[in-house]
Amino acid sequence: MRMRASVAVVGGALALSVLAVPAAxxxxxxxxxxxxxxxxDGDxxxxxxxxxxxxxxxSVTATDDSGIEDAEYFTLNGPxxxxxxxxxxxxxAVNSTTSTCTASVTVDPKVDYYSNKNAGTWYVDAFVNAEDGDFVWKEKAGSFSFQRAGKLTVNAAPEPVKKGRTLTVTGALTRANWESLKYGGYGSQSVKLQFRKKGSSTYSTLKTITADSAGNLRTTTTATVDGYYRFSFAGNSTTSAVSAAGDFVDVQ
Known part of the structure; x- marks a missing residue:
């Protein structure tokens, strides 16, 4: 990422010079x-x-009374x-005055040297030309969250369990470390314990707990009926939302 950044900055400067956009x-x-x-990416x-x-x-949507001719480039800037x-x-073209322009860039954590500090809110700068010679150059035309991927595990025990007995549910919340290229514990985060009754498609939240400093999760609940238990993390600007696959418990 740092290597890509140095090249992109130079390339961006050259591009602006060639386009000769007035400072004003x-x-x-x-x-x-x-x-x-x-x-x-849709969301x-x-x-x-x-x-x-x-x-x-x-995807950048732009409008002009004469229609949109093309877009020069999109630059993404982050922390x-x-x-x-x-x-x-x-x-x-969406209609005679409006068009949606799309482009993409592929990033690779193994070769682009991303820092964990790169996670967070990124902004899109866009340059769009109209058919009549008009144009717009806008910094921070839009924003998005570029997040470190999260993972969650869960295990409910004992299995099977008698109705009314206590279940102990454990797991761990981890997230991608772009510098070590490994997943590490994400501590002190709020995580929901959820339950889905056998035959149902909907999870309900039983309680919210806090992961320890290493991302480990541990709580208890009372077994009532057959069903699936999972942990769910809502995510934030730097880390993606994630839910563990449900762990089925047979209640006897």
Missing amino acids: QADGGYGDTRITKVVV NKVSMGVSSPVTLKV DYGIETTGKPTCT
Whole structure:
């Protein structure tokens, strides 16, 4: 990531020089071209683990009374000097005045040297041209969360258990460490213990507990009927939401 950043910064500077955008228009443009919507990966959340590449798909919707001709590029900027630049966007007309331009960039935790500090809120800068020569260049046109992937485990014991007896539910919350390329404990986080009755498709929350400093989870509950127990973490700006696969308990 640090190596990519140095190259991207130079490339971005050269691109701006070639386009010769006046300083007064660095975040604005010319004419009536406007960016109306920016979406990254459908929900503005992207998580990355420690081994597999991730493709960030950026969609920018823009409008102009004469229609949109094309988009130059999209630049993604994040914490700790994080920066990525997409390939050339492809624009598809929504109607005579509006188009949605899409482009992507693939990042790889094994080769891009990401820092854990790169996780958090990232911003999309976009440059879009209209058919009549108008254009818009907007910094922070949209934002998204670039998150360290989370993992959760769960185990409910004993199995089987007699009705009315106490179940002990244990597990661990971990998240991707982009620097060591391993998963490590994510401590002091609020995690929900949830239950789904056999034959049902819906989990309900039994209680909320806090992981210890190493991310370990341990709590108890009373066995009532057959069903599945799981832990669920809501996620935050730096770490993705995650739920453990349900552990089935037979109540006798």
